[in-house]
Amino acid sequence: MHSLNRGKYTKQGMHLLIYYEDVDELRERLISVWCELDQSVVNHAIDEWRRCLTACVDADDGHFEHYL
Secondary structure: EEEEEEEEOOOEEEEEEEEOOHHHHHHHHHHHHHHHHHHHHHHHHOOOOOHHHHHHOOOOOOOOOOOO
């Protein structure tokens, strides 16, 4: 893994760019981060996704932001 000194600035702060040597290294890192996630965060994301999908269906695949 290689990180660079430059990053992309956002309102939340600086995010470093990280480059992985190969797909296997990236896969290992993703699995590691996933295992560290709190289950309540995952559950909340699933609930929000369901809410968005329901709004999309209710809007007959049109704009649905106003249903949220």
